[in-house]
Amino acid sequence: MTCFLLIAGRDLKLALRRGTDAVMVVTFFLLCVVLFAFGVGPDPSILGTISAGVIWVTALLASMLSLERLFQTDFEDGTLDLLVLGAAPVEATVMAKALAHWLTTGLPLTISAPILAVLLNMNAEGFATLMAAMALGTPSLTLIGAIGAALTVGARRGGVLLSLLVLPLYIPVLIFGVAAVNAAITGDAAGPFLMILGALLLVALAMTPLAGGAALRLAVE
Amino acid sequence: MSSFAGEKLECVRGERAVFSALDFTVEDGGALQLIGPNGSGKSSLLRLMASLIKPTAGRISWNGGNVADEPEAHRARLHYIGHLDGIQPLLTVAENLRFWAGLRPEGLNSNPGDATTEALDGFGLKALANIPCRFLSAGQCRRLALARLLAAPAALWLLDEPTTALDDDGVCAFHDAVRRHRAKGGVVVLASHGTETIEDARTLDLRAHGGIAVNRLV
Numbered sequence: 001m002t003c004f005l006l007i008a009g010r011d012l013k014l015a016l017r018r019g020t021d022a023v024m025v026v027t028f029f030l031l032c033v034v035l036f037a038f039g040v041g042p043d044p045s046i047l048g049t050i051s052a053g054v055i056w057v058t059a060l061l062a063s064m065l066s067l068e069r070l071f072q073t074d075f076e077d078g079t080l081d082l083l084v085l086g087a088a089p090v091e092a093t094v095m096a097k098a099l100a101h102w103l104t105t106g107l108p109l110t111i112s113a114p115i116l117a118v119l120l121n122m123n124a125e126g127f128a129t130l131m132a133a134m135a136l137g138t139p140s141l142t143l144i145g146a147i148g149a150a151l152t153v154g155a156r157r158g159g160v161l162l163s164l165l166v167l168p169l170y171i172p173v174l175i176f177g178v179a180a181v182n183a184a185i186t187g188d189a190a191g192p193f194l195m196i197l198g199a200l201l202l203v204a205l206a207m208t209p210l211a212g213g214a215a216l217r218l219a220v221e
Numbered sequence: 222m223s224s225f226a227g228e229k230l231e232c233v234r235g236e237r238a239v240f241s242a243l244d245f246t247v248e249d250g251g252a253l254q255l256i257g258p259n260g261s262g263k264s265s266l267l268r269l270m271a272s273l274i275k276p277t278a279g280r281i282s283w284n285g286g287n288v289a290d291e292p293e294a295h296r297a298r299l300h301y302i303g304h305l306d307g308i309q310p311l312l313t314v315a316e317n318l319r320f321w322a323g324l325r326p327e328g329l330n331s332n333p334g335d336a337t338t339e340a341l342d343g344f345g346l347k348a349l350a351n352i353p354c355r356f357l358s359a360g361q362c363r364r365l366a367l368a369r370l371l372a373a374p375a376a377l378w379l380l381d382e383p384t385t386a387l388d389d390d391g392v393c394a395f396h397d398a399v400r401r402h403r404a405k406g407g408v409v410v411l412a413s414h415g416t417e418t419i420e421d422a423r424t425l426d427l428r429a430h431g432g433i434a435v436n437r438l439v
Contacts, residue, residue: 006323010312017311078305081273085296086324221274 003088004096011100022108025062029109032058033116044121051120052130052181058116059109059134060170063141066105067166068159070097070149075219080153084220091209094216098146098208106138122185129184129194136197137177143204144169150215172200224249225270225377225408230279232265239265240430243279252399252409252419257427263412264304266427267379270410271301283377297326299377304385306366310355314346314365317354318372325373340371344394359386367395370402378402380411 015021036054040046074080083093113134114127122130148166152158180193224247231241239262247253255263268274270281272288272295281288288295308317318337341347344364349357357365363386370378378399384392399409399419411419 003324006320010309010320013316014309014311076305077309078303078307079309081301081303081305082307082321082324084273085271085299085301087297087326088324 003086004092007083007088007093007096008100011097012103015100015104021066021104025065025105026108026112028065029058029062029112030116032061033119037120048121048123051117051122052126052178052185054120055113055116055122055130056137056174056177056181059113059138060141060167060174062109063105063138064145064163064166066101067142067145067149068152068162070101070146071153071216071219072149072158075153080216081220084216089213090216091213094146094150094212095209098142098212101146102139102142106134106142109138110134122181125187126181126185129190130181132194133177133180133190133197136194136201137173140173140197140201140204141170143201143208144173146208147211147215150212150219153216153219173197176200224251225281225283225410227270227281228279230266230269230281231277232262232269232274233277234265240427241278243425243427243430245425247408247410247423249406249408250403252403252411252422254419254422254424255410255412255427256414256424261427262430263427264381267301267303267381267410267412270377271299271379272296273301298375299379300370300373300375301379302366302369302383303381306362308354308357308362308365311353313351313353314341314357315350317365318368321369322372325375337368337372340368343371343398344368345390360388360391363387364391364394367391367398370398376407378407378409378411380409382412382414384413 033054036050036058037047040050071080074083084090086093088096110131113130117127117130145162145166148162148169151165152162155161176193176196180190180197183193184190226244226246228244230243230245232239243266245253255266257263265274269276272281272292275289283295283298307321309320312320315337318340322337322340338347338350341350344367346361346364346368349361354362354365363383367383384395387395396419403409409419409422
């Protein structure tokens with residue numbers, strides 16, 4: 001546990017020192033959403049209809065931005081060898097780094113989502129559900145992405161490979177995330193969709209340490 | 222009694238055998254120097270000893286017990302220093318060292334503050350403790366990587382060309398550290414090109430074990 005906090009704390013400290021990680025993700029999120037508004041045109045009703053989908057797709061892409069570096073920098077400078085040889089099991093290392101990644105990407109995305117929902121003329125009924133769905137969905141994105149990042153460590157042009165690997169696995173989160181928000185807007189029950197998002201998160205929480213740990217052990221061989 | 226030993230080790234990298242039928246033994250307080258030309262498998266053997274890669278054949282034992290049976294205990298007793306220093310340029314010298322020490326099992330209980338200060342002092346880095354590592358020279362980075370050896374105790378040191386980029390002063394500090402470690406019964410295995418030697422170390426020439434190395438140029 002001490003090692004878990006040590007690794008997560010180090011990654012957070014690094015993200016703070018770089019200073020750009022969270023800002024870059026949120027800026028990307030904002031720019032993409034604004035681009036959609038320009039592309040689709042200023043009709044408020046169309047924007048309102050597509051708002052949930054646009055926000056989710058953009059959030060998904062934004063959370064992928066920094067995934068490639070999740071293990072890559074540590075692999076390149078030799079830290080990964082030391083992490084594997086350290087007292088913490090590799091599984092804990094994966095989860096610690098995923099936690100730091102979520103705190104610097106998923107959390108800022110969740111917090112900024114309602115602001116973008118206003119820009120896209122989303123019905124105010126959907127705001128609370130949007131935040132709840134993002135809070136449940138973005139950790140899954142990080143965890144699934146961490147498996148992909150661990151698998152592509154050391155690969156040349158790993159970023160492209162990572163997108164091909166991870167984006168299809170994001171589809172369930174996208175579907176139920178958008179469905180929850182749309183249900184809330186139309187007055188239907190959003191609860192079941194949020195529960196499915198929660199279930200997806202639990203599956204990701206169980207799978208990521210095992211798959212990511214195995215992938216990292218292979219990476220240092 | 223032998224402390225650290227390998228029997229009939231074979232290592233295959235990229236579908237070709239780097240070495241095979243390799244035996245070694247190092248007693249308590251002993252040192253083993255791996256020599257051989259580039260590509261003869263010195264680094265592979267060290268990574269194998271560190272349990273970072275698994276041998277395709279043979280076994281490695283510590284006090285007679287197979288290390289493959291107790292991987293955690295083996296990881297806890299060794300320090301591995303490879304070609305890469307594992308230094309994060311955005312963290313300060315002391316922060317890097319404290320992070321490494323914290324990853325060690327015994328680093329959790331002991332007082333890492335004192336141990337890291339002493340370790341930095343041992344390699345002449347005390348004045349640089351609060352400098353971000355991106356300002357360090359190659360030699361200073363190497364000193365910092367070696368300071369890991371002193372920051373947390375471990376019985377087995379596995380060092381891959383540890384004196385690369387070090388100045389005379391740094392080499393002296395390194396030999397001092399090795400001498401003290403061996404006096405306490407520690408084991409050292411290091412790879413080098415044979416230009417510098419550790420006192421009364423056994424040598425293991427990897428050329429004798431079928432490595433495919435570089436061709437002789439002259």
